Amino acid sequence: MVTAFEALADPTRRRILDLLRERPRLVGELVDLLQISQPLVSKHLRVLREVGLVRVRQDAQRRWYELRPEPLAEINTWLEPYRQLWEARYDRLEDVLQELQEEERKHGKT
């Protein structure tokens, strides 16, 4: 596990980030909200920590996990050159139509 891409592949981790977007949270809060075991939450948080997507503030025995969105900029950068492409193609319906035709040809040959 190295990049933010891998970290985002897991849907649970995406949910954790979404929850931290509202405000920092304790591990226990996340356990309640996600309905999964505490060790599992801690593991996902460790992965997110390692790629820099969250940081921890310790407060006695409690640990506040806080979002650090900067690594997402890496993904945004990778995405950039594609953005223009899909925007440019929004008005072209031919793709969809042609695909429907091909599906028809393949499956509909009863």
Added chain:
Amino acid sequence: MVTAFEALADPTRRRILDLLRERPRLVGELVDLLQISQPLVSKHLRVLREVGLVRVRQDAQRRWYELRPEPLAEINTWLEPYRQLWEARYDRLEDVLQELQEEERKHGKT
């Protein structure tokens, strides 16, 4: 494997997409460029096909693989609310400084 997020987790697949961004390519071309086995390329292409990130045009025995950037819009949408956050924090150096201090405190206590 379901979403574009999972598809992008693999660096080889990201490379394939980058190559297809220039122009459509034959499977054989990708094999040469990526320096990996033909079956493996075909398998990655299958994953990309299943999430709709590429499409195929058949030309005799050859298959032209072509980029279909639309599913990336899903990722872009997910990213959207985060974008403002990291942009808002670009000018705050305190984060970095505080982190350096904490590292210092932890490891530098010789």
Added chain:
DNA sequence: TCTGTATATGCCTTGACAGTTATATAACCA
């Protein structure tokens, strides 16, 4: 029809990771 070319698929092994349970660590409180 046979042969070569281009690509896909099946089977297998290995490694990584999600998830669980049990336990360790660490700080607070009585």
Added chain:
DNA sequence: TGGTTATATAACTGTCAAGGCATATACAGA
């Protein structure tokens, strides 16, 4: 100090995907 709370980690299991090898499929040309 002992007990309790909050979180992390270790050990384990099951699953799934990457990658390799062998083979099937599909088409073209002779």
